Amino acid sequence: MxxxxxxxxxxxxxxxxxxxxxxxxxxxxxxxxxxxxxxxxxxxKEDASDGDRLVFKPLNEESESQLTSDDMKKKIIKRINDLPPMPKVLFKARQVLSDPNSSFKDISKIIETDQAIAAKILKVANSAYYGLSGMVSSIHQASVVLGYQTLEQVITMVSSASMLGQQLKGYCLNAGGLWKHSLATALASRLIALKRAPSMENDAFSVGLIHDAGKLALDPYIAKHRKAIDRYLKDVSPSFLSAEHHILGFDHTEIAQDLCQKWKLPDSQAAAMRFHHCPEKSEDNQLAHIVHLANYVACLAGFGGGPGFTDLPVSPASLEFMVLKTATLEELAAQVASSVEEITATLS
Ligand SMILES: [Fe+2]
Ligand SMILES: [Fe+2]
Incomplete structure (x- = not known):
């Protein structure tokens, strides 16, 4: 075992x-x-550890049929708690980055304890996206040239890549499908934050990257009920979110909120994940509006979150809250499209 x-x-x-x-x-x-x-x-229980990938398997048929949706949600959350956290070195690195008294030397010392992760960080830092092609050869140099904010984004990206890269059969997303959607949403969130709320750049990037992590947890259950979901989408409503609710009693945004607790993320980030499809209910959570608009930009850029999640309308409340027009989002989509391919090629 x-x-x-x-x-x-x-x-x-x-x-x-x-x-x-x-x-x-x-x-x-x-x-x-x-x-x-x-x-x-x-x-x-099934083996829950697979490197830094999250692996969820459905409950057996007999026990699941006896569960209420509340019990099922509790079971899924319990299984989330059984899973390994992000690699220790990345967790520590993020802690150091958030300490105003830390130095570039401190951060490089921690990252260099894991050579595989250090190599990935250097590859991304040297990618055309960050404009440093071949210029940096050590983590210390990368942290000085990129600065803390950008280094934190690279670390978040590297730590999530394999977790988000897996295939989601239930949501009909091939391997890499959720990753590209998540990366596109993260890049768009960052660009929107830079336009309207620059101090939120890093939070916007992080939440954009993991906003759909709840789909990882729900995928086996969605796969199991796929026929019922297809019937619902065809006969009742084309909204996949409503289908999740109808079949399971909750949706991927609620599970994402619970994941945030496991990852010890602040409440504002958890709320942004919870309300990314209905930001008008978020009590003016700026991150929720940013990630909602960024999710829309990701779809415009050709990186939707799977069938049933690609043609979702943009919320007029978010456009108004962030003082943005749809034409601006279309411009951002063009920028995001090329960046996603570039970064993905660097990491693979
Ligand atoms: Fe979503
Ligand atoms: Fe999404």
Missing amino acids: QIACKECGKTYTLPDDRLPHGKVVSFPCPACKSKITLDLREPA
Whole structure:
């Protein structure tokens, strides 16, 4: 049986025949000493660790049929809590970046403890998108040339790429489909923030990147109910969001809000994820309006969030709130389209 420490993300393989099945056991993580609890009273859970990818598998048919939508949501969230957090080095790097007393030396020291991640960060920093083609050869140099804000965006991008790159069968998104939609939304969020709320540049980029992470959690359930969803989309409403609600009792934005708690993101970011399809309900959360408009730009750029999510209308409330016209969003879409291909090619 493979397990992962929720605190440090370290994974361990335990011999099945030596486990006290039928009991709940706790022991300290050998790496970080945090308490790891194993509930062996239920049938063995699927292996939840796959590098830094999130892997969700549906509940078995018998148990699922007995669940209310509230119980099912709790089960999905519980499984989210079983998953490994982002790689420790990236988590630490983001902590250091948010410390005003930290230095470029501190951040490079942390990133360089993981050579695979350091290499990816250098590749992206040297891409044409950041205009530094071949100019930087060390993390220290990259952090000085790019600056803290941009370095944080690159770190967020690198840490999410494989998680968002997986295929989502339920949502009919091929491998890389959700990644390109998410990256397009992140880049557009950043551009919108730079126009109207420059201090929110980094938050807008981060939330844009993970705004649809709830789809990762729901995909196996959507896949399982795909026929019912198709019937709903054909006979009742073309809105996939309504179909999620009708079939499961909740949608991917509600699950995304719970993911934010696991990732310890601020409430304003969680609210932006929750309301990215209905920003007018967000009580003037500026991030929600930005990500909503950016999601629209991503679709215009040809990177929709899957069938049923590509032709969603733009909210007039968001255009008014951010003082933007649809013509401006169309211009942004052209910029975003080429950047997505460029960055994706660099990372692959
Ligand atoms: Fe969405
Ligand atoms: Fe989206």
